[in-house]
Amino acid sequence: MGKLSKLVNSLQPSPIREMLKAVSELKYKGIDVIQLSTGQPSLPLDEEVIEFLISKLKEDPLTVSSYTPTGGIKQLILKIIEDLKYFGKIEVEENEVVITEGASEGLLLASLALFDDEDEVIILEPSYVSYPNVVLIAGAKPIFLTQKMENGYQPDLEELKSKITNKTKAIIFATPDNPTGRIINPQIAKGLIEIAKDHDLWIIVDEAYKHLIYEGEHIWFWRNEDARNRTICINTFSKDPAMTGFRLGYAFGPKEVISSMERIKQYTTLCSNTPAQIAALKYLEPRIKERVLKYTLDIYKRRRDALINSMLEFISEARFVKPAGAMYLFADFSKYLKNLNIDDKTFMMDLVNKKGVAVINGSSFGPSGKNHIRITFVGENENRINKGVILINEYLKEGRKNDFK
Ligand SMILES: Cc1ncc(COP(=O)(O)O)c(C=O)c1O
Structure with missing residues (x-):
């Protein structure tokens, strides 16, 4: 057999996948697992959507099952522009938007469009598992900047400056963040933008949880x-509409970046899922989206509060x-894990196998996540949490x- 690529060897298998496999095996054996692990909303898609x-599938099955233009169907792009104006009070042009297969593809396309070998990309951590990996796929080098619990997980701007070299190309982060749930505060955002301007950096903001x-x-x-x-905003229909x-x-983002992302997409996914684009058109009607958000936020907030109280x-x-x-609470379990003399990954795997409770280990989200546990609060009701x-x-x-009881 020939050799595999160097890239494949540089990507670490995600412990999250390992844990999900354990969950599916337990479920197969008929064991009830309390799902506090993945970022999977547990509320069904809105009835009207x-x-x-x-109805679209019945009326016009050929269109619904056909390719769309690479950048997405025009009606959806226009609806997104209206949505951004309505919820964000921002003006975005048609050639500044590209439809993607989830935020995952947006992150990858942006990285491929912007990064070259030798580039360094600053990643605020603990944060979403895909950032260092999309940077590696694009051939660049991830540089971690730790966000500390004592600062409410806001990045320290002086520390950020100290990480910048003449190879630094961009900074990637999410707001609200996964796993900490922190929202970048306005002063820090202003500082980040000033630093990016001074050093001519791209900013990639993952807005998966903006609603x-x-x-x-x-x-x-x-x-x-x-x-x-200089900012590319990455969005998804995965989270608020479930x-x-x-x-x-x-x-x-800037039209040159968006058209470059679209050019790469022509040779990767070709176009995004057509039925999904049609469903999204309906979700983006303000009346429907506002109803879904109100309903969802009310339930998730109660679940978050139930988790905090139980903790x-x-x-x-x-x-x-x-x-x-x-959707998550990120907790430092150092005191407990030190007493038990186990690391966070061992804890995660042992907990699911012995108690049937699925959580994610903190190290998955970056070096400072060691001895932490991420607990998702959207996947189960208050009693189960x-x-x-x-x-x-x-x-x-x-x-x-x-052993498992
Ligand atoms: C911060 C963040 N970005 C992106 C994603 C990927 O989402 P998508 O389903 O849109 O690819 C997730 C998924 O959990 C996430 O938490």
Whole structure:
């Protein structure tokens, strides 16, 4: 057999996949697993969106099952522009938007369009697992900047400056973030933009959770004149409308970057999922989107609060910052894991196998995630979240000795 690429060897297999495999095996054996792990919304797609897609499929099956232009169907791009104006009060032009297969493809296309070998890309961590990997796929080098719990996970701008070299090309981060739920504060956003301007850096902002905010407001980088010509905003229909499996998202940014992303897309996915683009058209009607957001935020906020209360009651030595947005609580379990003498990955795998509770280990999100655990609060109702936390507490007391009960 021939050799595999150097790239493949540089990409670490994600422990999240390993954990998901364990969950599917337990479920196969009929064991109930409390799902506090993946960022999978548990609310179904809105009824009107479903009805609309079904009617379109019946009326015009050929169009719904055909290719679309690479950059996406024009009606959807126009609807996104209206949506950005309505929710973000920002003006975006048609040639500044490209439709993608989820935020994942947006992140990859932006990286491929912007980075060359030797470039360095600053990644705020702990954060979403894909950032260092898309940078590596594009041939560039990820440079981590740690966001500390004591600063509410806001990046330290002086530290950011100290990481910049003449090879630095961009900075990537999410707001609200995964796994911490922190929203970049307006002063920090301003500072970030100034630094990017001074050093001529691209800014890639992942806005996957921009509508899932419980306290505070989303920072629209595009509103800032100095950010506009250097910022690519990555978006998805996976999270607020709960369309993860439809694989749909979009990116907006300077038209030269967007057209370059589209050029690469011609040779990767060709175009995004057509039924998903049609469903998204309906979701973006303000009446429907506002209804979905209200319903979803109300449920997720109650679940977040239930998780916080259970943590305070049962796992009181875990340290965390109340997540202002997104779907996760990121907790420092150092005290417990040191006592048990295990690392966060061993804890994750053992917990799911012995107690049937699925969480994600903190190291998956970057070096500073060591000894942390990410607990998702959107996937289960309040009772099941509480039960999950009680089982985690049981495990922490018993350690590794007991088999699954
Ligand atoms: C911050 C962030 N960005 C991007 C993604 C990928 O989402 P998509 O389904 O849109 O590819 C996720 C998924 O959890 C995420 O948390």
